[in-house]
Each structure stands twice: as C-alpha cells, then as structure tokens.
Amino acid sequence: MSESLPTAAAPIRTAPDRWWRAPSISTALTLALLPPAVMLRGLGEMATDPCTSTGPCPAVPHLAVASAAVVAAVIAVVLQWPAARLFRPARVAVSLVPPAALAVEFFAILSIGPGA
Numbered sequence: 001m002s003e004s005l006p007t008a009a010a011p012i013r014t015a016p017d018r019w020w021r022a023p024s025i026s027t028a029l030t031l032a033l034l035p036p037a038v039m040l041r042g043l044g045e046m047a048t049d050p051c052t053s054t055g056p057c058p059a060v061p062h063l064a065v066a067s068a069a070v071v072a073a074v075i076a077v078v079l080q081w082p083a084a085r086l087f088r089p090a091r092v093a094v095s096l097v098p099p100a101a102l103a104v105e106f107f108a109i110l111s112i113g114p115g116a
Contacts, residue, residue: 019084019085019088019091020084020085022084022091022092022094022095023080023081023084023091023094023095025095026077026080026095026096026097026098026099027077027080027098029098029099030073030076030077030098030099030102031077033099033102034070034073034074034102037069037070037073037102037105037106038070040066040105040106040109041063041066041067041070041105041109043109044059044062044063044066044109044112045063047059047112048060048063048112059112062108062109062111062112063108063109063112065104065105065108066105066108066109069101069102069104069105069108070101070102070105072097072101073098073099073101073102073105076097076098076101077098080094080095080097080098
C-alpha cells in the first residue's frame with residue numbers, strides 16, 4: 001500500500017478553499033475606483049448647475065444612470081461575498097458586477113459632453 005491517508009498535519013486542499021479570490025480582487029478594485037467615481041458624480045452635478053433653462057436638462061438621464069450605478073456597485077460589493085461562496089459556477093461573473101457598475105458610471109458621466 002503506497003497510498004497514505006491524510007492526517008491532521010497534512011489536510012487535503014480542495015478548490016472550494018479558494019472561493020474568496022475573485023470577490024477579494026473585485027472588492028479591492030471596486031474600493032479603489034469608488035472615490036473617483038463619487039468625485040466624478042459630484043463634478044457632473046456641478047457641471048450642470050447652469051442648466052436651469054425652461055426645458056429639461058439633457059444631462060439628467062446621464063446623472064441618474066451614474067447615481068444608480070454607484071449605488072448598484074456598493075450593493076453588489078456586499079452581496080458578491082455570499083453569492084461567490086454559494087454559487088460556484090457563477091463566481092467570476094458575480095465578482096465582475098461591481099467593477100462593471102463603476103465602469104457604467106464613468107461612461108455615463110463622460111458621455112454628458114459639452115452640449116449639456
């Protein structure tokens with residue numbers, strides 16, 4: 001018998017031991033991008049201050065999308081941890097949601113443009 005049984009000193013390591021990698025990377029990336037995202041959102045609001053004409057401001061939908069994306073990113077950061085632990089096949093996809101939401105926020109703010 002050349003096979004040896006695992007002992008307490010040498011436990012068997014399996015793939016579920018590494019479930020935390022994808023959400024950790026996603027959380028670190030999201031927390032690094034969140035302050036600039038909030039700052040850009042605030043600057044986008046200040047850029048539309050002169051937009052007090054009688055008609056609707058064309059930048060309002062962009063700002064609404066940006067606000068919703070920031071809120072969605074914060075909620076997704078919190079919810080990705082249990083989701084990544086429970087849904088093993090979708091672990092990477094679930095962990096891509098928070099940075100993707102911040103990317104949507106950046107593009108929404110940057111698409112306002114000078115015409116707003």
